[in-house]
Amino acid sequence: DTGVSQDPRHKITKRGQNVTFRCDPISEHNRLYWYRQTLGQGPEFLTYFQNEAQLEKSRLLSDRFSAERPKGSFSTLEIQRTEQGDSAMYLCASSFRGLAGHYNEQFFGPGTRLTVL
């Protein structure tokens, strides 16, 4: 399967603990996006990378959140001192530059479901 993969699929943690999620994009996709989706809502943009450079961060991404893409391939999203409000599905997507120069077509992974007790 050459799609976007995410690990773990589910994470249950206690409030105050740190958690880290991993995303492996489709090979040769140089853009990687993180989104957060709460129950009954559409995904909300968190941050994105072009290769290893983090180009934009949403206001939703508080200081407790950090994302990296050290070698321009896989990415990690870490949440420190988790709060119950962090409970959500964390989605990763990747895209490539199309013939017309657009990066729009994004392919999503299955997500990591985080539950903070």
Next chain:
Amino acid sequence: QQQVKQSPQSLIVQKGGISIINCAYENTAFDYFPWYQQFPGKGPALLIAIRPDVSEKKEGRFTISFNKSAKQFSLHIMDSQPGDSATYFCAASGSYGKLTFGQGTILTVHP
């Protein structure tokens, strides 16, 4: 700030019927409008997308209609099937690629 508004929140259609979901956007810098399908516990899957230089795009049973002046676009699912039962999201993006999603429509197709 909700830049993409989607309606209805839920939709029930009989098998073989037409499902219609509508979206409206505010940001005139948006130039790419995809629709995603999501099943419970899964990530969104791209269904079909359109750019503002065309007013309609059809792929199989799925059609996007786009009205640039009204800043609205819609998804039509022809001959709806029970397997189409899922949550559908419209979205929009500009040149940087990040997607702004609508709130979703839960579609139920009865056999």
